[in-house]
Amino acid sequence: MKSWNSVFVSSESKTRSYICSLLITMSLISGAFFIGSVWLGNHSLMLSPGIGFNVSEQYTGNVKCEVSPILSIRVDKTEDDNTQLDKCNDKCRPVGSEALPKGIVSSTSNLELYPLSGPLSDNSNSKHRAGLLAMAVGFKQKSFVKEIVNKFLAQDFDVMLFHYDGVVDEWHDMEWSDAVIHVSATNQTKWWFAKRFLHPDIVADYDYIFLWDEDLGVEYFHPERYLVIIKEEGLEISQPALDSHKSDVHHHITVRNRRSRVHRRYYRLSSSGSGRCDENSTAPPCVGWVEMMAPVFSRAAWRCAWYMIQNDLIHAWGLDKQLGYCAQGDRTVKVGVVDEEYVIHWGLPTLGGLPDNNKASSESDSNAPQLTRSRSDKINNRSGIRKRSYAEMRAFTSRWNNAVKEDECWVDPFKRN
DSSP states (O other), X not given: OHHHHHHHHHHHHHHHHHHHHHHHHHHHHHHHHHHHHHHHTTSOEEOXXXXXXXXXXXXXXXXXXXXXXXXXXXXXXXXXXXXXXXXXXXXXXXXXXXXXXXXXXXXXXXXXXXXXXXOOOOGGGSOXXXXXXXXXXXXXXXXHHHHHHHHHHTTTOEEEEEETTSOOGGGTTSTTGGGSEEEEOTTOXXXXXXXXXXXXXXXXXXXXXXEEOSOEEOTTOOHHHHHHHHHHHTOSEEEEEEOTTTSOOSOGGGBOOTTOSEEOBOOBOSOOXXXXXXXXXXXXXXXXXOOTTSOEEEHHHHHHHHHHSOSXXXXXXXXXXXXXXXXXXXXXXXXXXEEEEEEEEOOOOTTSOOOSSOGGGOTTOTTSOXXXXXXXXXXXXXXXXXXXXXXXXXXXXXXXXXXXXXXXXXXXXXXXX
């Protein structure tokens, strides 16, 4: 019994000693915290960026930015200063500009040309350009391009020409040559150029992007009227209708309807199954679809479409069926073909030689620009180009399907139950 009591007393002493030590340690920590708080009231605390902070991406307007901690944070005692600190930490800045004061950041651009000399102009007073015309062009189709560019420049559009044949100097005799942007890369399509030179931030100042082929007749087309129509109709993705009597028509939905201002669908009642198009159709090519020869994008629609263009799929086959996802809403409403302003599609496969039956050189149409044939035109690589185009379409379709399967967070807005 005595021995047991001796052990008990020893254990109780150790417990009391442990409690005392714990109280002393807590007192020291509290004192250090108090002293540190007073010191920080008059000093700056430098924090390494990224340590203990989550950086989140946001979008302000059209520019991708991220919310990240500022590099130097001054911790003050006053509530007002702490509120300012919180405000700065929540500020959304374009990625890469965090080290700069906000007012000096120029997050977008355009293709407006500026003089090398003379007084500086006030950018705030510069004339707003409603649209940008971008075309892939070849010297042999110079007469086509001349007519198109003349119409768009007259309406204060900016113009960018993508020279797929490497010929640039021969365009200098055009009076507007120095007023447009010339970019040259041999044997590349307009989608190759667009992916590399029409980044959404570069063209963010334009309300609309016209990404056209060169073989279009614009006798009945007026850019300013076209813009009025698509704005009033709420079209985010559109194209001018085709004159069916003179055009090379590939898809019936593009044919001009003389009795309407705009149409958004077409009807094909003779087919059954997936080939039938009627009032119940909700998917391309029956509705919500435009052809890739003359698409017109709103600023928001182009930002989306640009991301969908694949770097290596330069013919962009298959892209047309998915453009409705970029329509900023219901593709059956916001995608359409404008009938009142229409064009002629001559249908020239310019990257692979001339077609066998060229409507543009028909003697029955005196207004059609005449083409110059040369010995090199006999080398027709259309079969190889078409084979590559179909391969690209299969590749794009596969990539789309895989992306849908892999992205667990994406919800198809057009999926029917």
